[in-house]
Amino acid sequence: MEGVKRTALHEEHLAAGAKMVPFAGYEMPIEYQGIVAEHRAVRSSMGMFDLSHMGEIVLEGEDVLDATDRLMTNEVRNLAVGQARYSPMCRESGGIIDDLLIYRFPTQVMLVVNASNRAKDYDWIVAQLPQSVTARDVSDDVALIAIQGPDAVAFVQSLASVDVEDLASYHFLEGSVLGIPCTVSRTGYTGEDGVEIYVASERAAELWRGLRAASNTLALVGLGARDTLRLEAGLALYGNDITEETTPLEAGLGWTVKLSDRQFIGSDALQRQKDDGVSRRLMAFEMADRAIARPHAAMLSGDLTIGEVASGTFSPTFSKGIGMAYIEREHATVGREVEVDIRGQRHPARIVKKPLYRRPQA
Amino acid sequence: MGEERRYSRSHEWVIREGDSARVGVSEFAVEQLGDVVYLELPAVGKQLNRGDVIGDIESVKAVSQLYAPISGEVIAVNEELEAHPELVNEDPLGKGWIVVLQPVDLGDIDTLMFKADYDRFAAEEQA
Numbered sequence: 001m002e003g004v005k006r007t008a009l010h011e012e013h014l015a016a017g018a019k020m021v022p023f024a025g026y027e028m029p030i031e032y033q034g035i036v037a038e039h040r041a042v043r044s045s046m047g048m049f050d051l052s053h054m055g056e057i058v059l060e061g062e063d064v065l066d067a068t069d070r071l072m073t074n075e076v077r078n079l080a081v082g083q084a085r086y087s088p089m090c091r092e093s094g095g096i097i098d099d100l101l102i103y104r105f106p107t108q109v110m111l112v113v114n115a116s117n118r119a120k121d122y123d124w125i126v127a128q129l130p131q132s133v134t135a136r137d138v139s140d141d142v143a144l145i146a147i148q149g150p151d152a153v154a155f156v157q158s159l160a161s162v163d164v165e166d167l168a169s170y171h172f173l174e175g176s177v178l179g180i181p182c183t184v185s186r187t188g189y190t191g192e193d194g195v196e197i198y199v200a201s202e203r204a205a206e207l208w209r210g211l212r213a214a215s216n217t218l219a220l221v222g223l224g225a226r227d228t229l230r231l232e233a234g235l236a237l238y239g240n241d242i243t244e245e246t247t248p249l250e251a252g253l254g255w256t257v258k259l260s261d262r263q264f265i266g267s268d269a270l271q272r273q274k275d276d277g278v279s280r281r282l283m284a285f286e287m288a289d290r291a292i293a294r295p296h297a298a299m300l301s302g303d304l305t306i307g308e309v310a311s312g313t314f315s316p317t318f319s320k321g322i323g324m325a326y327i328e329r330e331h332a333t334v335g336r337e338v339e340v341d342i343r344g345q346r347h348p349a350r351i352v353k354k355p356l357y358r359r360p361q362a
Numbered sequence: 363m364g365e366e367r368r369y370s371r372s373h374e375w376v377i378r379e380g381d382s383a384r385v386g387v388s389e390f391a392v393e394q395l396g397d398v399v400y401l402e403l404p405a406v407g408k409q410l411n412r413g414d415v416i417g418d419i420e421s422v423k424a425v426s427q428l429y430a431p432i433s434g435e436v437i438a439v440n441e442e443l444e445a446h447p448e449l450v451n452e453d454p455l456g457k458g459w460i461v462v463l464q465p466v467d468l469g470d471i472d473t474l475m476f477k478a479d480y481d482r483f484a485a486e487e488q489a
Contacts, residue, residue: 035422036397224396290400294425
């Protein structure tokens, strides 16, 4: 696989018997023991993911917070130190360049971006920033390990120098885990409680091995189960559910578009779209039979094509096909019975409330 | 002496059982597919030509097609797979069988690969 990069944890994956696939320019583990078992481990106990392919871009300089705010549909200028936020980043048209996490450090802002968009994002951001703010792509120096599931926080707490259990959602702390300096963030992409740990690439394997050695129940989880977990949780995937041809309002991310009292790149277009109403909306669906809808399958209602599947897979939690589809506004209502054209055959499905899976509250 | 299992280039196995032929998915293909969660299988009585699509096999990740390794009529379908598609992963050469065919010509089976040849073929395809 020429030109394909490896994360700092590559040898750990091979030793654990992972099935490796090329993904966003990296050779990544798609599964270890099997997607369904890994998915269930995260829902019932906990699992660990290598997400080191994700990109990290550090912004620094005078007015860094305001400069970042202007790039994001979500408000960033009011972030406290130690706080993180999710936001789409749009073009003037309102089309989504990427969706990312924004971390506010004392003098810096860290953006965590999708691996497939890293170069595009960096170029875009650099072109928009004022002279006073610099951007550095530190992706190769930073590894990212996620631990997700109902047992994740207590487990990490037992090994951490900082108070992880009292860390609020979308907040982070700098400290150490197993004596290794890292940033622990109460965030994730699975619908479960858990943390994401940013660590220097050269200490990542040591941390990964230490975490594995510290638990008998920590499952290793690949990108396959990451996809089924996030889809059950109704979380958008860039490239499937959101692209430059879709806007946050169409994608059901209206909660991340803060239009009052601020101007940002794309705000005029999004204000217009909000006033006019969207023509289509990203809705969750579940299949009524055992069939599985895949991306690009047509959504039908009688003789009409009313939409297109954006993401579709098998749900290990519900043991049936689920997904998200862009559906024309007049048909985009929860409870509606529709059909999906799967390789020329019509299969019944129903539009349902997002998210399909919500974790039991403790 | 028992019949020897043969393999197709589309990753099905075939084993002769008297005048009929049992068909399943190779261990290699199952490993590639990952967790099988649903199969769309033909009705008994369906006539298949070699290379025709037998049905769809859905794993969590993706859908793939199963192809008829020989020509024949479907005389049995593994009904167990409806409720337990994971049998394809757990026991691809046994309980995870897919269909039984009444071959048009039993000699067609002899044109398929032996396991050693198939293993080489699969290894090359993966590389």
